[in-house]
Amino acid sequence: MLILQPPLIDSLPTAGSPLKTLSNLPKSAIPLAIADIASRSNSLVLVLVEKSQDAQQLVNALHFYLGQEHHLDAEGEADGSVDLPIVHLPDWETLPYDSFSPHEDITSERLKALSQLSDLHRGLLILPIQTLAHRLPPREHLDGQRFVLTTGDTFDLHTERRRLEASGYHAVDTVHEHGEFAVRGAILDVFPMGSQQPLRIELFDTEIESLRAFDPDTQRTITKVDSVTLLPAREIPLTETGITTFRNHWHETFEGNPRDCSIYQDVSSGLAPPGVEYYAPLFFNHMATLFDYLPNDTQTVRIGALHQALEHFWGDVGTRYESLRHDRRKPILAPEKLFVRTEELFSELKPYGSIEIRDPDTQHPRLRPxxxxxxxxxxxxxxxxxxxxxxxxxxxxxxxxxxxxxxxxxxxxxxxxxxxxxxxxxxxxxxxxxxxxxxxxxxxxxxxxxxxxxxxxxxxFGRRVPQRRRRKQHEIATDLIVRDLSEIEVGDPIVHLDHGVGHYQGLETIALGHDINEFVTVEYRDGAKLYIPVTNLGVLSRYAGGDPDAVSAHKLGTDRWSKAKQKAAEEIRDKAAELLDIYARRAAKQGYAHQIDETQYDRFADGFPFELTPDQETSIDAVLADLKAPRPMDRLVCGDVGFGKTEVAMRAAFASVSSGKQVCVLVPTTLLAQQHFESFRDRFADWPVTVDVLSRFKSPKETKAIIERSNQGKVDILVGTHKLLSSDLQLPKLGLLIIDEEHRFGVAQKERLKKYRADVDVLTLTATPIPRTLNLSMAGIRDLSVIATPPARRLSIKTFIKQKEDALLKEAILRELLRGGQVYYLHNEVKSIERSADDVRQLVPEARVIVAHGQMRERELEDVMTDFYHKKYNVLVCSTIIETGIDIPSANTILIERADQFGLAQLHQLRGRVGRSHHQAYAYLLTPDPRAMTPDALKRLEAIEAASDLGAGFQLATHDLEIRGAGELLGEDQSGNMQTIGFSLYMEMLDEAVTAIREGRTPDFDQTESAHAEVDLKIPALIPNDYLN
Known part of the structure; x- marks a missing residue:
């Protein structure tokens, strides 16, 4: 371990000794100084910083200097060989008295940190000063609810299940997140708080036969472990004793009828309502502080103006308390019950040996920038x-x-x-x-x-590499998204290949002779039922294509279903012919095979400051293979907002330009054109490549000059809006057309794009493909790459549908501002947008508010967005102009007025403006009274609220199919035979048509009924109920 010689401080302070000061250190030297102090100390070193983000940066730097990240065991825990554990106690990232609970990952990290402190006598504990001010559950709560499981232990499933529930874990069908558990027969899956991976406990009778860590996405086991420590899932106890204590203290503390308070009612029922953490003192007879967890010989290091930071925090607490204390339906505790006052906290710090690092400078004799x-x-x-x-x-x-x-x-x-x-x-x-x-x-x-x-x-390289902390690799199995029978619930419409649309009625066990088998029950018109063996699930598909409530079941024994399939077949054969012909001709046509210089390409790829995700690598490989092929490329890259589609486009552009071709990048908005232009210009700065942009930001004279240079072949990469489709622009060497968010272009513009597709390589990028785009890509007419791996440590966006209220707006904006973030407030009526901005200023006086909309002068709009990007303002009241392209990692809250008036793809894009860092992001869809909304609007909002997972864009497009009625493949008419026979079957038939044209034959749908051969082995086919329960 590296230790500085001579030391920065002659002797470390001990309990009761005067405060020591380290000054004139460059800011970049502070982590090294702390690593050196901790290396020399035989005690726990408590490091206090001003803000949450300071703590995370310090943790990253200390992992580098002390080598922690390289000593991880199979469970991702630091192994025993680590001399200096680094423990981070994060802040809740909620407002004082918030109606939100901390994110599960934050709770997990906090509980792990607190549980480690009981055995930690040497190492580092890092936290922001306001976290030290939080009162904590007493140590005996954590110690009493922590239990260790070891292979070979006696394990009563019923008892342990009750113990998990009492500790705050909740039962689910499949375990994905911290604090969840699932029971299936003699197997218990649980995701312990503080663990990197969930655990599978396999029992033999009442004994633990094996403990295995498993992947929460694939559900496959990874490695065996000998023992595991289970921590409680919350910082409060929802045991019988805990609930009784809570109720007694409630009666002692608050006046009025507790039955009028939802918090009291929920806790009494054994539930943990959001924000219950701010009632923690009611669950205990006494609260603790972090000082109760620290060893007596702890040494402290204080960095920055901590006293000032804590006073500012207390100011926020007081303001929140005064604004909320009079709500009789939700009474709140006095601040002193929840937090330690500034003077009391610094008085508690006094006995510990302390070092203060202040006045960062560049004049230190040994440590220099x-x-x-x-x-x-x-x-x-x-x-x-x-x-x-x-x-x-x-x-x-x-x-x-x-x-x-x-x-x-x-x-x-x-x-x-x-x-x-x-x-x-x-x-x-x-x-x-x-x-x-x-x-x-x-x-x-x-x-x-x-x-x-x-x-x-x-x-x-002269630019900052964005920080990434690799957590578990979170991938979405792209082949499981499209067809998922597990989504079907009783009463949902379902399609049988030979008998048509019926309603799913569940599973039924039937004895046939000596064998017992399980059948899927489907009800048709007039109550007729069809029983399909589970061995024949292939003939069933989930119905998508119209309003499920409006779907009428077919009648068994009639020819209505076969006629519907015949009619759909005629539509596919006739109306899709024009489009299919384009793709067939494209496949047969000899295009330009790009010659890629591998050495040059590798040099360009090295300039990417991130590590590629597996999906990005696969997509890039596929695009390069298409470019090298002699036929024109037409590939759709579908990746959720912020998942790295632009890098795929940049590498494709480099491959084309280095082959002597020109590249066009077509985008739907002026702001996105400007951002893409700057991104491409910066990325190609070290190469002899000319990049330019055509948009509203250019004057007519500038536009004319750019078009002339482009037509002479002097511009290599041209970024622009629909101006690129102008007849004046005739690029002599066009080799690649990159289209971002194609669904945002109009019908006429899409028609103009069609002419390119047979001759030029086309790469389309989208976050939410609209049904038509999705249909074509799924049918194999266009090649599809899906980027479903989010950047490391990205959290999914919490989405809420709420009616607009001043208290809600103020709380949402303040929550973001107090953690140093920025807010988008979307008001899509330009005539009243300034009034809306004034309302926000009045509601949250501390906010720095600015307005952006599409009717502003180009330069003015550009200045506004630049100022917001550089944090000169922290609330942007805007129109949908921000929908595409503006990438601001510190903006993690968006409020959307009249969200019911937006389409699904548009809502998904708008929500994607936030959540581009490792902080929890929030999206508020503000609506009028539900009675004033259309049924389709309600369905759209429910779909986007449900699809909050990372990578949800692909799933949302399928929801869009159901809401819009799927639509025809040609023209803009949003109806068609797809509604009659359902999306899945329609796509199968379309796939057959595509295959036929590719093979040079006419699609034959006359034989619509399939022949099946069945071999009956006389073996029961069912999953026993006791396994499921």
């Missing part, structure tokens, strides 16, 4: 600055964000004669014998110290 070492791609020797640093006698530690980035960095450095040795972790570094090494870590800023320099890749 890193000099400029950026690569200059345009210089004769791009690595000249880093070589100069190494020639000055400094050893250099290069820091890459991931293993993939390390390999790319090694390759790039080697080309310029710099060959660092790979190092497992920084704590193994020996400056005297290692002149250049490269290791992994999440480090914002480098530093020069004691004869060596630490160089993060962000400072090598």
């Amino acid at each position: 890193l000099p400029d070492v950026t690569f200059d791609a345009k210089a004769d020797d791009p690595a000249a600055k880093i070589k100069r640093l190494m020639q000055s006698g400094q050893s250099v530690v290069f820091v890459a964000e991931s293993a993939g980035r390390r390999e790319a960095l090694l390759e790039l450095l080697a080309k310029h004669g710099v060959r660092p040795q790979p190092l497992e972790q920084f704590s193994d570094f020996k400056p005297e014998s290692q002149p250049a090494v490269i290791t992994l870590g999440l480090l914002d800023q480098g530093i020069t110290v004691d004869g060596f320099s630490i160089v993060p890749e962000s400072q090598l």
Whole structure:
């Protein structure tokens, strides 16, 4: 372990000794100074910072300096060989007296941190100052509800199930999130709080036969474990004793009838209502503070203006208390019951040995900021600055964000004669014998110290690499999204291949001779029932294509179903012919086969500052293969908002430009055109590639000049709105057309796009494909790539449908502002948008509010968006102009007025403006009284509220099919035979038509009935009830 010699502080403070001060440290040196202090200390070191984001950055840097991330066991826990555990106690990220509970992941991390403290006598505990002010459950609560399970233990399933429920775990069908459990026969799945993965407990009678960690997405086991510690799922006890204590204290504390209070009623029923954490003192006879959890010899390090930060927090608490205290239906506790006052907190801190780090500076004699070492791609020797640093006698530690980035960095450095040795972790570094090494870590800023320099890749390339903390890999099985029989509930319409649409009535066990088999029961018109063996599930499909409530069942024994299929077959054959012909001709046509220089392409790919997700890699490989092929490409890349589709487009553009071709990037809005232009310009800055943009931001004179240069072949990549479809623009070397959000273009513009498809490579990017796009891609007419892997540590967006109320708006905006974030407030009527902004200013005086809409002057709009991006303002009252492209990671709350008036794809896009960081994001869909909304609007809102998972865009398009009635493949008429026979069967028949045309034959739908051969092995086919229950 690296320890600075001589130490920064001669001797560490002990209990009762005076406060010591470290000043003049560069900000980038603070994590190294804390690592050095902790390395020398034999006690627990408590590190206090001003804000939550400061704590997370410090944790990342300390993991680098102390090497923690590389000592993980199978469960992702730090193993016993780690000398200095790093424990992070996060803030709740809710408002004082909030009606929200903390996210499950935050609760999990907090409970894990508190439980570790009972055994932690050396290491680091990091938290923001306001978290220290929170009163906590007493230690005996956590210790009493923590239990250890080991292979071979006696385990009574009924008793343990009750114990899990009492500890706050809730029963589900399938375990995906922290705090869930599921029982299936002699198997118990549980996702323990504080664990990286859920656990599968397999029983033999009443004994634990095995414990296995499993993947929550695939449900497949990963590895065996010998024992596991189960922590309670909440910081409050919902046991019988806990509920009784709560009720008694409620009566002592509040006046009035408790039956009028939903919180009291819910807790009395054993439920945990949102925001119940702010009633925690009622569950205990006494509360604790973090000081009750700390060892007596704990040393503290204070960073920044903590007293001022805590006073500001108390100001917010007081304001919230005064505004909410008079609501008799939801009485609240006095602030002192929940939080420790500023003076009391600093008085409690006094006995501990303390170091204060203040007045960051660059004048420290030993620790200095890193000099400029950026690569200059345009210089004769791009690595000249880093070589100069190494020639000055400094050893250099290069820091890459991931293993993939390390390999790319090694390759790039080697080309310029710099060959660092790979190092497992920084704590193994020996400056005297290692002149250049490269290791992994999440480090914002480098530093020069004691004869060596630490160089993060962000400072090598002159831009910050966004922080990522790799958690579990969260992938969505793309082949499971489209056809999911498990979604069917009793009463839902269901399609039988040979008998038509009926209503699902559940499963039924029937004895046939000596065998017992399970059957799916489907009810048809006049109460007729059909029983389908579970072995024949292939003939059934979920009905999608119209309003399920309006679907009428077919009558068994009539020819109505076969006629419906025949009519659909004629429609598919006749009306789809034009479109299918385009794709058939495209497949047969000889297009341009791009010649890609692999060396040049690899250099360009190395400039991407993230590690590609598996889905991105697959999509890029598919696009490059299409570009190299002699037929024109027509590929749809479907990825949820912010999942990395733009990088796929950039690499395709580079491949085309490096083959001597021109590229057009077509986008639906001016703002998105500007953002894409800046992204492409920055990404291609080190290459001899000319990038330009055509949009409303350009004057007529500028537009004319750009068109002339483009027509002369002098512009390599042209980004623009529908102006790119102008007849004046005739690109001589057009090789690739990239279309972003095609469904946002009008019918006439789409017709103009059709002419390109037979001749030019076309790459379409979309977050929510509208039904028509989805239909074509599923039918195999267009090639489809799905990016379903979200960036690491991204949380799904909590979505609420609420009627508009001032109290709700104020709470939502304040919750975001208090954690340092930004808010979108969408008001889509330009004539009244300024009045709406004034309402927000009056409601939340501390907010810095600005307005943006499409009727503003171009330059003014650009200035507004730039100011919001740079956090000059923290609330943007806007129209739908923000729908596409504006990427602001610190904006994590969006409020949408009259959400009932938007389409599903549009709501999904708008919601996707938030949730681009690891903070919990919130989307409020504000509506009038439900009675004033159409049934379709209600269904749209319910669909988007339900599809809040990451990667939900693909699922939403299928919901859109049901709401819109699926529609025809050609023209804009949103009705058709698809409603009659259902989406799944329609797609199967369309697939047959496509296959026929590709093979040069005419589709034959005359033989609509399929022949089936069945082999009966006389084996019972059913899953026993006791296994399911």
